[in-house]
Amino acid sequence: MNNLISSLFNFDKKRLNQIEKKAKEVDALSSKYRSMSDDELKAMTPQLKERLITSSLDDILVDAFATAREAAYRVIGEYPYLVQIMGGIVLHDGDIAEMKTGEGKTLTSVLPVYLNALSGLGVHVITVNEYLAQRDAKWMGQIHEFLGLSVGVNIRAMTPSQKREAFLKDITYTTNAEIGFDYLRDNMVTDVKERVLRALNFALVDEVDSILIDESRTPLIISGGQRQTANIYISVDKFVKRLVEGEDFEKDVKSRVVTLTEAGVAKSEKHFQVANLYDLKNTNLVHHLQQALKANYIFAKDVEYVVQERQIVIVDQFTGRLMPGRAYSDGLHQAIEAKENVPIKQETSTMATITYQNFFRLYKKLSGMTGTAKTEEEEFLSIYNMRVMEIPTNRPIAREDLPDAVYGTKKSKI
Numbered sequence: 430m431n432n433l434i435s436s437l438f439n440f441d442k443k444r445l446n447q448i449e450k451k452a453k454e455v456d457a458l459s460s461k462y463r464s465m466s467d468d469e470l471k472a473m474t475p476q477l478k479e480r481l482i483t484s485s486l487d488d489i490l491v492d493a494f495a496t497a498r499e500a501a502y503r504v505i506g507e508y509p510y511l512v513q514i515m516g517g518i519v520l521h522d523g524d525i526a527e528m529k530t531g532e533g534k535t536l537t538s539v540l541p542v543y544l545n546a547l548s549g550l551g552v553h554v555i556t557v558n559e560y561l562a563q564r565d566a567k568w569m570g571q572i573h574e575f576l577g578l579s580v581g582v583n584i585r586a587m588t589p590s591q592k593r594e595a596f597l598k599d600i601t602y603t604t605n606a607e608i609g610f611d612y613l614r615d616n617m618v619t620d621v622k623e624r625v626l627r628a629l630n631f632a633l634v635d636e637v638d639s640i641l642i643d644e645s646r647t648p649l650i651i652s653g654g655q656r657q658t659a660n661i662y663i664s665v666d667k668f669v670k671r672l673v674e675g676e677d678f679e680k681d682v683k684s685r686v687v688t689l690t691e692a693g694v695a696k697s698e699k700h701f702q703v704a705n706l707y708d709l710k711n712t713n714l715v716h717h718l719q720q721a722l723k724a725n726y727i728f729a730k731d732v733e734y735v736v737q738e739r740q741i742v743i744v745d746q747f748t749g750r751l752m753p754g755r756a757y758s759d760g761l762h763q764a765i766e767a768k769e770n771v772p773i774k775q776e777t778s779t780m781a782t783i784t785y786q787n788f789f790r791l792y793k794k795l796s797g798m799t800g801t802a803k804t805e806e807e808e809f810l811s812i813y814n815m816r817v818m819e820i821p822t823n824r825p826i827a828r829e830d831l832p833d834a835v836y837g838t839k840k841s842k843i
């Protein structure tokens with residue numbers, strides 16, 4: 430084993446031991462909390478809040494977890510296992526808890542969500558779709574409400590005032606897409622009173638690998654008015670297709686830049702009947718030429734994009750997945766549409782944009798859970814400064830998980 434891996438491994442082991450020790454402190458309070466009446470248990474919330482005035486969240490973790498654990502048992506009849514308490518500690522620490530599917534990540538989240546919500550600064554539980562947000566808000570929300578905390582759901586169909594109300598709750602369940610757009614819209618309001626979000630405090634992201642890694646570079650875009658007509662794309666495309674590489678233009682494959690040669694510039698001036706291509710009044714034309722050159726000589730069909738039902742669909746260069754509905758900006762998308770001879774969509778101007786990666790880094794604390802993250806550990810660490818902790822299963826796994834086997838050809842696979 431190489432040194433880095435073994436030192437990471439030892440670090441994980443040591444940390445897991447510390448986490449287990451802490452989880453056992455929570456477990457040791459079992460009978461004390463079991464013997465409380467409902468009212469006594471509910472009274473823990475104001476008591477813990479009061480302790481927070483002079484102490485930190487870490488200081489009250491053991492009691493807060495024990496409270497939420499007992500409340501979960503009383504409200505939904507499920508008592509978090511020791512490994513779920515461990516997962517909860519990892520989440521509170523702003524890291525990633527890797528727990529195998531079916532181990533009960535949803536219940537695990539209740540412990541750190543309750544603890545962090547005691548600060549009153551807002552906790553966001555982020556899921557991949559609205560069905561899950563609504564399910565978890567209802568399912569887990571009743572535990573928090575039993576303990577006197579307020580719970581809200583933020584979904585697309587809501588009005589700004591409903592959203593604002595949802596984000597004023599102690600705990601808010603929502604999706605990554607919806608809260609991302611709320612953030613963009615908040616940045617476009619003319620009066621800060623119109624904003625729906627408070628300062629971004631703590632987010633707990635379910636299925637964290639799909640949101641923070643797979644989709645991380647996906648930009649969220651709010652578009653504004655329309656800009657160009659289709660004609661110019663087509664006429665520039667036709668012209669560019671007749672140019673000869675090495676003669677009219679040079680291509681630098683590595684930096685993905687195409688530049689017109691002197692001969693190319695002269696041809697353009699003649700074709701578009703302008704005296705000086707690089708005159709200020711021709712900037713628009715130069716821009717279209719640039720995009721058309723890129724579309725024709727840099728962007729390759731079936732590599733960067735595919736043509737599907739007479740539409741250009743972008744291929745994510747990191748995952749290889751199709752991204753329907755996404756478009757290149759700055760007229761490049763239209764230039765590719767002209768190149769492939771498909772209908773040209775109106776270009777819209779971008780009013781506001783952010784990637785999930787940059788959005789989630791705005792949180793004071795970020796944590797996540799998933800069934801599989803260890804393979805992306807390096808990315809989580811370098812981009813988000815989050816460690817991935819593998820939480821053992823509650824009982825030994827009967828299923829045998831084998832590593833992926835990749836073959837060069839179909840024949841060798843069979």
Ligand SMILES: Nc1ncnc2c1ncn2[C@@H]1O[C@H](COP(=O)(O)OP(=O)(O)OP(=O)(O)O)[C@@H](O)[C@H]1O
Nearest residue numbers: 507508509510528529530531532533534535536800
């Ligand atoms: N401590 C517990 N006691 C009893 N049942 C539990 C406990 N924890 C979880 N469960 C049950 O286990 C099931 C799976 O839980 P959950 O959906 O949260 O798993 P998950 O880890 O999120 O899985 P996935 O990776 O598929 O999303 C649920 O039906 C839940 O009610």
Ligand SMILES: [Mg+2]
Nearest residue numbers: 534535635636
């Ligand atoms: Mg789940």
